[in-house]
Structure formats: structure tokens, C-alpha cells
Amino acid sequence: MESSICTTAIEENSVSAYVLVELQVINPEAKARYSSVAGATVRSHGGEFIAxxxxxxxxxxxxxxxxxxxxxxxxxxxxxxxxxxxxxxLVADRSTAMICRFRLLS
Structure with a gap:
């Protein structure tokens, strides 16, 4: 059963790609600088924040x-x-702002 659920989800979203970010903020000021610009770069490439x-x-x-x-x-x-x-x-501000992992799932 679990396998069929995963297969169905993959078929429904076969064209979309997801960037999964895990993070821990270590410098709130640098995070604010990074975040104030990073969202616009995502949107300019057709991305949207979903969670x-x-x-x-x-x-x-x-x-x-x-x-x-x-x-x-x-x-x-x-x-x-x-x-x-x-x-x-923005990578320098990102590195100052947070410990993070970025993963691509497509």
C-alpha cells in the first residue's frame, strides 16, 4: 500500500521539482538581509514557497x-x-546567517 501511495504522488508531480531546506539561524541580522533578497530570486525563476x-x-x-x-x-x-x-x-550572507542544507527532489 505505501509503495502505491508514493508512486501516485510521484506521477502527479512528475514535472515539479522541490528544494528542501533545513536550517538553524545563527545570526538573525544576516538572516534578515538574506531573506529580504532571496525570496525575489526564487520567484524570478518560477519558484514558490509552499511550506x-x-x-x-x-x-x-x-x-x-x-x-x-x-x-x-x-x-x-x-x-x-x-x-x-x-x-x-547571497551565499556569503547565507553562510553568516545560518547553518543549512539544501536538497533537490525532482
Whole structure:
């Protein structure tokens, strides 16, 4: 049963790509600078924020305490956003602002 649920979800979302972010803020001022610009770079590449907040662990080991899920129309749009010059210009503030992991699921 679980396998068929996963297969159905994959078929329904086969074109979308998701960037999953795990983070822990270490410098709120740098986080505010980063966030004030990062959202616009996501939207300029067709992305949208679909969830964000503290993770509620259902099972397993907790990672970083905060999560964000960003949906892009497709894998290439997500990669174009992440590697774009406008987003890469924010990496220094991101590194100062938070400990984070970015993952792509497509």
C-alpha cells in the first residue's frame, strides 16, 4: 500500500521539482538581509514557497530545526535558480546567517 501511495504522488508531480531546506539561524541580522533578497530570486525563476517553519518530527533523528519547501516548475528551473548569479551573490550572507542544507527532489 505505501509503495502505491508514493508512486501516485510521484506521477502527479512528475514535472515539479522541490528544494528542501533545513536550517538553524545563527545570526538573525544576516538572516534578515538574506531573506529580504532571496525570496525575489526564487520567484524570478518560477519558484514558490509552499511550506516553512519548525519541523515536527514524526520518526527518526532530528536534523536542523527549521524547514522550508520551495516548488519550481521543473528541475532545470530549480538548478537555474540555485546557480544563478543573483542567488550566488547571497551565499556569503547565507553562510553568516545560518547553518543549512539544501536538497533537490525532482
Amino acid at each position: 516553512g517553519g519548525e519541523w515536527e518530527m514524526l520518526t527518526g533523528d532530528a536534523g536542523l530545526p527549521v524547514g522550508i519547501i520551495i516548488r519550481f516548475p521543473d528541475r532545470q528551473s530549480a538548478m537555474n535558480w540555485y546557480h544563478s548569479s543573483e542567488y550566488q551573490a
